[in-house]
Amino acid sequence: MSLILQIETSTTSCSVALAKDGKLLSSKSINQRNIHAEVITVFIGEIFAANGLTFEEMDAVAVSSGPGSYTGLRIGVSTAKGLCFSLDKPLIAVETLEAMASGYLSRIKEVSGEFLLCPMIDARRMEVYTALFDQQLNRLVATSAQIIDQESFKQHLDQHRIVFFGDGAAKCKAVLGYHPNAVFTDGFLNQAEDLTQLAAAKFQQKQFEDVAYFEPFYLKDFIAGKIGSR
The missing domain is CATH 3.30.420.40 (ATPase, nucleotide binding domain)
Incomplete structure (x- = not known):
């Protein structure tokens, strides 16, 4: 049995989902640049409330680990690690x-x-x-x-x-x-529900990350750009 919170923030899509035993329960997302930090914790709270669940009931947190937007990955991974630290839950990384x-x-x-x-x-x-x-x-x-x-x-x-x-x-x-x-194929947007099968398999195999030392898979070094650029 596994209840996994899934987080996807590697592109302009900010998305969270809950999955139980490899099946999607609920998801929430928005496709808008530079909004991830503002909405991600709100979305997480809303999907738990919508399913009548508490954070303590989840078994793990899965996060889309990159490559992708440097800022987006930092927000998603930081949120996942914060939840894992505070709730003593394992962290699962799924390559984007x-x-x-x-x-x-x-x-x-x-x-x-x-x-x-x-x-x-x-x-x-x-x-x-x-x-x-x-x-x-x-x-x-x-x-x-x-x-x-x-x-x-x-x-x-x-x-x-x-x-x-x-x-x-x-x-x-x-x-x-x-x-x-x-x-x-046009219009494909990254969604947290895309992690469902891979995260469930990693949970069963106990393929967890070290919460203290895990970092996103950036692939390239960060290059600062103008405000509003990726």
């Missing part, structure tokens, strides 16, 4: 791109048949954080920051259909959309 792939299969899956999954998170200009998975979530290409050009993923695209999705995919469509095996 893997969660996105799982979420696509569970709640989107507009494409039928055999295909590969390529989640993309915007990393400014023509660069994206990305990885490549099969439909069993086996990782075929490691997570990396890539500048997308017409040669990107060519080896896999020549042999498989690839579904590109996430907030970094739209800007890559003009570059990769020429390929007959490239499929683009």
Whole structure:
């Protein structure tokens, strides 16, 4: 039995969810830049209240660990760690791109048949954080920051259909959309419910993080920008 609070703040989407035994109970989210710190604890309180549950009843906190927005990841991980410290609960980290792939299969899956999954998170200009998975979530290409050009993923695209999705995919469509095996799914937003299956599996296997020393997976060093920039 497991009741897990799930937190997703790696992109412009700020989302929280409650899941019990690998099944979603409730979720709440908003897609708006620079609002995460303002709403995340409010959302958490609201979903617990809506389900008639207290914080003490949860068994773990799962957080989308990156890559993604530096500020968003800091807010999500800090919130998760604060809850784990204060309530003495274990912390579960779920890699963001893997969660996105799982979420696509569970709640989107507009494409039928055999295909590969390529989640993309915007990393400014023509660069994206990305990885490549099969439909069993086996990782075929490691997570990396890539500048997308017409040669990107060519080896896999020549042999498989690839579904590109996430907030970094739209800007890559003009570059990769020429390929007959490239499929683009518009409007995919990261959601905390995407962590559900992966977090439940990690809970069962007791794959917990050290709450004191865990840090988000930034992938790249933080570069300060103008107010309002990512």
